[in-house]
Amino acid sequence: MTIFRRRLQETGKELSFEAARMALDQAGMEIGDINAVVHGTAPDAFDGVHMKGEYLLDGSGGARKPYMRVYTGGGTGVFSAIAGYWHVASGLADVALVVNEEKMSSCQPHPQSVFAHIWDPILDRPLKPNLVWIFAMEMNRYMTVNKIPYEDIARVAVKNKRNAAGHPCAQLADPDITLDDVMNSELMAWPVRRLDISPPSDGAAAVVLASEDIVRKRKLRDQAAWIKGVGWCIDSTMWTDRDLVFPEYVARAAKMAYRQAKIGNPRREIDFAEPYDPFDYKELHHLEGLGLAERGKAGLMTREGVTERDGDLPVCPSGGLLGVGNPIAATLGIKIGELYWQLTGQAGKRQIPNEVRTGVCQAWGDLMQYGSVVVMGT
Numbered sequence: 092m093t094i095f096r097r098r099l100q101e102t103g104k105e106l107s108f109e110a111a112r113m114a115l116d117q118a119g120m121e122i123g124d125i126n127a128v129v130h131g132t133a134p135d136a137f138d139g140v141h142m143k144g145e146y147l148l149d150g151s152g153g154a155r156k157p158y159m160r161v162y163t164g165g166g167t168g169v170f171s172a173i174a175g176y177w178h179v180a181s182g183l184a185d186v187a188l189v190v191n192e193e194k195m196s197s198c199q200p201h202p203q204s205v206f207a208h209i210w211d212p213i214l215d216r217p218l219k220p221n222l223v224w225i226f227a228m229e230m231n232r233y234m235t236v237n238k239i240p241y242e243d244i245a246r247v248a249v250k251n252k253r254n255a256a257g258h259p260c261a262q263l264a265d266p267d268i269t270l271d272d273v274m275n276s277e278l279m280a281w282p283v284r285r286l287d288i289s290p291p292s293d294g295a296a297a298v299v300l301a302s303e304d305i306v307r308k309r310k311l312r313d314q315a316a317w318i319k320g321v322g323w324c325i326d327s328t329m330w331t332d333r334d335l336v337f338p339e340y341v342a343r344a345a346k347m348a349y350r351q352a353k354i355g356n357p358r359r360e361i362d363f364a365e366p367y368d369p370f371d372y373k374e375l376h377h378l379e380g381l382g383l384a385e386r387g388k389a390g391l392m393t394r395e396g397v398t399e400r401d402g403d404l405p406v407c408p409s410g411g412l413l414g415v416g417n418p419i420a421a422t423l424g425i426k427i428g429e430l431y432w433q434l435t436g437q438a439g440k441r442q443i444p445n446e447v448r449t450g451v452c453q454a455w456g457d458l459m460q461y462g463s464v465v466v467m468g469t
Contacts, residue, residue, distance in 0.1 A: 092424035095262045095416030097196045098293040103138050104150030107192045110295035110424075111152050114188065118299040119309065125299075126184035128153035130160045131171030131191035133419040136205040137198050151190035151297075157183070163463065164456025165367060166323070167191065168422035170463040173321045175300045185302045192295040193418035202291045209458075214329070223288070224280035229335040229459060230372040231282055236336045236387070239375075241282060243390030245273040247371035248286050248413050250393065254400060255410020257440030260424065262416035263290050273371075289369045292416035296424030298431065316434040319449070320352030320466040330458040341380030341453060341462035348451070349382070352466040357382045357451070361466075363404065363433060363443055365426045365452040368411040377453055378406065380462065405443050408433065426452035430467045 093109050101109075107130070115121060130151045135143040144160025157178070163170045168191065175189040195202040203221055210216040233239065248268075255264035268286075276286040306315050322344040326333065333339070345357070354360045366377035375389035383404060384392055392398055398406035409415055409429040412422060430450040432438040449468045455461065 166456030255414025322347030
């Protein structure tokens with residue numbers, strides 16, 4: 092995983108190579124050992140090139156190999172690993188390399204401008220929407236229906252920015268941030284304030300997925316974590332067609348992953364979680380979708396310290412998108428990557444003090460629409 096920050100001097104190819112090389116080095120492999128490459132990356136417009144998957148192929152080691160690009164918006168950070176898993180689990184590949192890249196700084200004046208072109212031209216575009224006020228409506232609906240005080244939501248940003256202080260790739264870590272800092276930050280679109288939002292970023296991350304035979308032959312078992320279950324779901328195109336108070340698409344994806352992982356009671360059987368947190372309220376929203384909190388109660392769990400790194404259910408021990416940064420697809424490194432590091436005891440200062448055997452990560456894409464979930468274990 093590369094450092095997440097504004098990186099104008101490196102191209103997307105160079106960022107991809109940096110992450111891929113680190114992953115191969117840790118696995119003791121060369122690109123010749125890789126049977127297939129999956130590349131995850133978000134809109135072409137961020138990099139300002141057409142056919143971005145093909146453009147990044149050389150940097151991610153996909154030349155002359157089975158190669159595919161996946162893109163499910165923010166959900167790419169977890170879905171790309173699911174696509175890599177398919178290749179290995181099906182027997183098509185013994186070893187797959189998954190590389191995710193995002194370079195948002197190329198898009199001027201702000202990456203937000205890319206999303207001006209995603210709206211339905213008849214129903215949405217005349218309103219001149221942007222993502223902040225769209226998600227402000229969802230946050231307001233979630234708070235109002237469940238009677239959640241804003242303080243409980245702001246505590247997520249405090250927790251995650253503090254957690255990120257132990258992450259070597261973090262962009263917005265802040266060990267001294269307070270609840271007042273978040274609650275008094277600039278109002279963007281009520282009730283969303285500046286510190287409720289993760290920062291745009293540049294970066295890349297990569298993982299090596301291998302079959303059990305390869306793990307055994309290369310004597311990698313001591314440093315391996317295992318994918319136990321995967322799930323994904325996409326809801327209808329029109330976000331106005333559904334009640335925004337509960338992420339049904341996450342709940343359905345989670346049920347699929349839990350079923351494969353043979354998890355009947357996620358609250359008891361999951362030791363820690365890395366839900367997608369581009370806004371602080373989304374961590375709470377997604378915890379409920381994952382079945383790790385009762386509807387409307389995730390904020391209470393945060394207030395009571397349950398989701399702290401040393402709590403009963405650590406949530407985003409990495410620091411999440413709010414603390415580490417949000418290069419959309421490259422969040423692979425703080426979702427799949429963090430599960431791997433925690434499960435193998437390699438998280439350093441971020442290591443959860445209690446023993447962890449099972450973790451779940453989730454990512455979310457498009458307009459309140461797409462969920463991808465992976466369960467991993469020792």
